[in-house]
Amino acid sequence: MKKSSKTDSATYISKDINENITRLKDDFGHSSDIIINCIKSDNNKDLIWANIYIKSLVDRNTINNLSSELAELNFKDCSTEPDINFDILMNYLPGLRDSKGGFDFESLYAALLSGDTVFLFDGCDKFLIVASETDESRSIEEPTSQTVIRGPKEGFTENININILLIRKRIKNIALRVENMTIGSITKTTVSLMYIDKIAKEEIVQEIRNRLDRIEIDGILEGGYIEELIKDDRYSFFPTFLSSEKPDSVVAALLEGKVAILVDGTSYVLTVPALMVDFLQVSEDYYHHYVVSSVMRFFRFAAFFLTLLVPATYIALTTFHQEMIPTLLLVSLAAQREGVPFPAFFEALLMEATFEILREAGIRMPRAIGPAISIVGALVLGQAAVEAGIISAAMVIIVSITAISSFAIPNYEMSNAVRLIRFALMFLAGVLGLYGVFMGLMVMVLHLCKIKSVTVPYLTPIAPRIKGMNRDTILRLPLWKMKRRPMGISGTDASRVEEKNPVSSSQKSKPELR
Known part of the structure; x- marks a missing residue:
């Protein structure tokens, strides 16, 4: 040359x-x-x-x-x-x-x-x-962040080829597409798009391709980089990409017409579009009886609102709206707060901040002693604070209910978003009472209606409401009733079942001649 x-x-x-x-x-x-x-x-x-x-x-x-x-x-x-x-x-x-x-x-x-x-x-x-690259990587193990009682125990690893294998092993179909690209001017990280042709909407797939092509950065170390760089509303702290360590969860998303984004070097796979209801659902919902799954899913939604509203409601009632509290309960609360020198807002803020520090310490501590430190620390500090008269016993109950409810939210990114909004609602409750709480909820709902996940409205199929598509949102209907994939996400092949022409009694099949 x-x-x-x-x-x-x-x-x-x-x-x-x-x-x-x-x-x-x-x-x-x-x-x-x-x-x-x-x-x-x-x-x-x-x-x-x-x-x-x-x-x-x-x-x-x-x-x-x-x-x-x-x-x-x-x-x-x-x-x-x-x-x-x-x-x-x-x-x-x-x-x-x-x-x-x-x-x-x-x-x-x-x-x-x-x-x-x-x-x-x-x-x-x-x-x-x-080709001579090494295949050494962490072996396939049970996911640490998505534990299940019933269902597959395999989890993704940091090797992108193994992760593609785990998905292909479950989808034995020539329509499964894999597109590789390299992102990061220094790290040259391999990123793969996976989707099922005709089931995934071509407009969504092309939009994701275009956004990934526009990324200009020196390195990609985890899928969170991708999410932050290509999400629709970059200032919203609500997650619009669903991350999962479980291959069966990703396969279920692909069968709905969604697109999976795999990043080499991380055990989390992103699926998009991700709707609000997806963050309160787990793969195990489809492995148990639909009535049991619906009840457990309802409790998860209830835990979402308890995490969001319990501290703010308590502050508003005890500070501005004592007339809404039953008399006996009001007398009990007043007796408990008799020696507490701080207002309810500061009391709740102190306890919530303390619990968040304990939660973070439990995560960062060595695995053998982390849970013990967080649990013992919460019990000891709570009991000591009550005996010292810094907080009331009722506030310990309120914070405990909030903490337990937050653990029922299956997605960690959504749990983080709810925790941040909870502090904002507490502040509004301390300043304006229930009026401030309702105003904060209105702003949150308007924001949720505004944001999108790769051109798909975040609250779909509730807002905008899509008739017939609410069979797998707050409640889960039987699988035989969910015959079509979600509208607005799936492509031309929107039917979950293969259409078969019934054979009449007069058209009996003839025996095959051998």
Whole structure:
């Protein structure tokens, strides 16, 4: 290949193998884990070639096997032309393992950094890439953040190829599409889109592609980077991408017409569009009887509102609306607060902030002692605060109900959003009473109606209301009644069941002749 300019000579490799190796060493800063083996063939003295790889990224067994395979290749009768020898090796290796050719340094470096082995030939201005990346990763284990009693126990790992395997193992259909792209100017992170053709809406898939293509950042370390960079309303702290560690949950989303985004290096897979109701549902809802699942889902929605409103309602009632409290309860509350020096708002704020610190400490502490520290700390601090007269016993009950209800929210991102809104409602309750709480709820609902998840309204199918699509929201109807996929998300193939033409009694099938 001819070099037409100085810029081109800096891009494409040279025919001089020593020049190529010198430049490679300089560009990598003479890193000690870059292995360069220069070899001169015993059968053909004119054949000089080198295999190059990064020791920390390749599979050692693959490298050893590759060396033994190449040792069996006889170059004795080959031509003295390097291009012909290159073609011989190019035709020889595909039968053993994946290989491809290249011409420029950018492709060469990308191959090395991906764990492949590169072969250079003296006198040849192209190179050969042979797959040799290591498959070492964490084994498939039970998810830590999505535990279930009944259902699959497999969880995603940090290896994107294994995660694709776990999904393909459950969807044995040629319509399942996988599209790979590289994001991050420095990290070169592999990101994969997965969707089912005809079931996923083409407009949504194309919109996600466009948003991912527009990302300009030096590195992607987790799916949270993707979510923050391409979400519709970047200032909203409500999650619009559903993350999951469970392959069955992701497969269920794909069957509804949603798109999965897999990021190499993380065990969480994003699915989008994600609706408000999706964050209060779990995969186990579909593995139990629909009546039991509906009741448990109703309790989750109740826990959502308890987490959001219990502290604010208590502050508003005890501060501004004592007449709404039953007399006996009011007398009991007044007796408990007799020695408390702080108003209800500051009392609740102190306890809620203390609990959030204990929760964070329990997460960051070593796993063996974290739960013990958080539980014992809450009990000891609560009891000591009551005895010291800093807070009332009723406030301990209020904070406990709020904390327990927050743990019933299955999605951690949604739980974080509710916790933030809870503090805002507490402040409004302390200033304006129930009027402030209702005003805060109105603003929250208007905000939820405004935001979208990749062009799909967040409150679908409640607002906008889609007739016939509320069979799997707050309650779960039997599976045989959910014959169509969600409207607005699914593509042309919106039916969950295969249409079959019934055979009449007069049209009995004839026995097959063998």
